[in-house]
Amino acid sequence: MNTTVMAPAWRDNKRYLWPLGGLIMLLVPIAGVIYGATGWGWAWWLGPIVVYGLIPLADLLIGTDTNNPPEERVPSLEQERYYRWAVYFAVACEYVSVIWGAWMAADGHLPWYDVLGLALTIAMVTGVSINTGHELGHKTDKLEQWLAKIALAPTAYGHFFVEHNRGHHVRVATPEDPASSRFGESFWAFLPRTMIGSLKSSWEIEAARLRRNGKPVWSIHNNNLNAWAMTVVLFGGLALWLGWQVLPFLLLQAFVGASLLEVVNYLEHYGLCREKRADGKYERCQPRHSWNSNHIVTNVFLYQLQRHSDHHANPTRSYQSLRHFDEAPQLPTGYAGMILLAYMTPLWFKIMNPRVVAHYGGDMSRANIKPSIRKSVIERYAPQRRGEAAQ
Amino acid sequence: MPFKKWRCVICDWVYDEEQGAPDDGIAPGTRWEDVPADWSCPDCGASKADFDMVEAD
Numbered sequence: 001m002n003t004t005v006m007a008p009a010w011r012d013n014k015r016y017l018w019p020l021g022g023l024i025m026l027l028v029p030i031a032g033v034i035y036g037a038t039g040w041g042w043a044w045w046l047g048p049i050v051v052y053g054l055i056p057l058a059d060l061l062i063g064t065d066t067n068n069p070p071e072e073r074v075p076s077l078e079q080e081r082y083y084r085w086a087v088y089f090a091v092a093c094e095y096v097s098v099i100w101g102a103w104m105a106a107d108g109h110l111p112w113y114d115v116l117g118l119a120l121t122i123a124m125v126t127g128v129s130i131n132t133g134h135e136l137g138h139k140t141d142k143l144e145q146w147l148a149k150i151a152l153a154p155t156a157y158g159h160f161f162v163e164h165n166r167g168h169h170v171r172v173a174t175p176e177d178p179a180s181s182r183f184g185e186s187f188w189a190f191l192p193r194t195m196i197g198s199l200k201s202s203w204e205i206e207a208a209r210l211r212r213n214g215k216p217v218w219s220i221h222n223n224n225l226n227a228w229a230m231t232v233v234l235f236g237g238l239a240l241w242l243g244w245q246v247l248p249f250l251l252l253q254a255f256v257g258a259s260l261l262e263v264v265n266y267l268e269h270y271g272l273c274r275e276k277r278a279d280g281k282y283e284r285c286q287p288r289h290s291w292n293s294n295h296i297v298t299n300v301f302l303y304q305l306q307r308h309s310d311h312h313a314n315p316t317r318s319y320q321s322l323r324h325f326d327e328a329p330q331l332p333t334g335y336a337g338m339i340l341l342a343y344m345t346p347l348w349f350k351i352m353n354p355r356v357v358a359h360y361g362g363d364m365s366r367a368n369i370k371p372s373i374r375k376s377v378i379e380r381y382a383p384q385r386r387g388e389a390a391q
Numbered sequence: 392m393p394f395k396k397w398r399c400v401i402c403d404w405v406y407d408e409e410q411g412a413p414d415d416g417i418a419p420g421t422r423w424e425d426v427p428a429d430w431s432c433p434d435c436g437a438s439k440a441d442f443d444m445v446e447a448d
Contacts, residue, residue, distance in 0.1 A: 140400050140441060166402045169435040209403065281414070285436060313436050315401060 025093035047121030127260030158227020163202035183271035271356035295334030
């Protein structure tokens with residue numbers, strides 16, 4: 001009777017931190033303010049400094065939290081508009097950074113190395129915004145789906161909306177998925193494979209849907225074409241206003257921004273594989289098929305993307321409701337720190353390969369391995385497997 | 392009553408009442424309303440609420 005009185009009410013301890021995901025989208029004007037006040041040219045490099053320096057450091061200092069909302073609280077938590085507005089705010093801030101940054105690059109009389117820093121700072125903003133588009137693109141609400149494409153437009157990654165939901169979520173942690181990285185595959189080999197493979201896949205998936213609905217592939221109904229059209233409008237508009245010289249600048253930031261998303265893809269499922277059943281279908285995606293992290297700072301800036309196992313189990317669940325699972329494989333630090341490792345292939349292999357091997361108890365035939373080394377990897381770790389069996 | 396089909400709005404996987412989802416313990420011929428509310432899409436994990444009926448097929 002009085003259990004309701006005794007049970008402490010669950011509080012979202014990150015509740016008032018979520019708008020920070022929007023504020024970080026303003027890194028470009030913030031860099032401008034620092035430059036204006038001090039004249040320090042390095043201020044234009046603020047984006048890489050924050051993403052590659054301050055956030056990984058803050059993850060190490062501030063640590064983790066395994067706070068989960070109770071299941072009975074989830075339906076009301078999902079309904080709270082506050083959480084959605086925090087995401088809409090981030091999209092608006094992204095555009096402030098892109099438009100103001102492009103103007104600064106064209107008319108700011110900056111030396112080339114400051115313009116390069118500015119391009120990379122915009123890239124960090126637009127790259128992280130793919131994650132904002134990801135949060136929005138999983139929703140069935142039409143407005144949010146449009147906002148998702150708007151968030152993806154500055155990186156020309158509109159096809160992510162199609163490919164992520166209908167490609168990646170279906171094939172995750174299988175050799176067939178271009179966006180799931182393989183044991184022994186470096187980030188630098190993964191990057192072209194995922195970029196080209198995802199583009200191809202998104203086109204095929206969407207063309208099949210349109211054919212099924214009796215609509216022409218080359219039309220505005222095509223979710224890839226209408227999303228890319230936003231990029232054409234955005235880049236074209238900026239070029240008309242600021243001159244064609246901004247186009248290489250915009251393309252550079254788009255490529256670097258997209259590669260920031262792809263390095264996150266690289267670390268989310270590295271080496272993990274779903275089992276193929278006798279009927280040729282893959283087992284359902286389970287918590288054990290994604291790498292997770294509970295590091296607070298990156299979780300705030302990436303809308304708990306690091307609680308990745310729950311995301312794949314419940315893809316329409318909003319970020320505020322995502323849960324930590326004890327059985328999910330954990331990364332040694334937050335995604336931001338792991339990005340740095342991913343760039344340094346030998347260090348990545350040294351730290352992550354033993355974790356994958358341990359995850360499979362040495363039975364590497366169950367892992368997702370780069371095909372050219374698959375046989376030798378399985379043989380190499382076989383003694384570990386036998387050792388475990390003997391215990 | 393003829394069997395109906397329901398499509399996942401997230402990934403397009405189709406639940407066909409005639410075939411059910413034997414992998415998830417849902418027998419062939421199970422009507423959509425009898426599929427448990429906590430069942431989710433076998434391909435992408437979307438919830439039962441994220442399915443739309445397929446009008447013409």
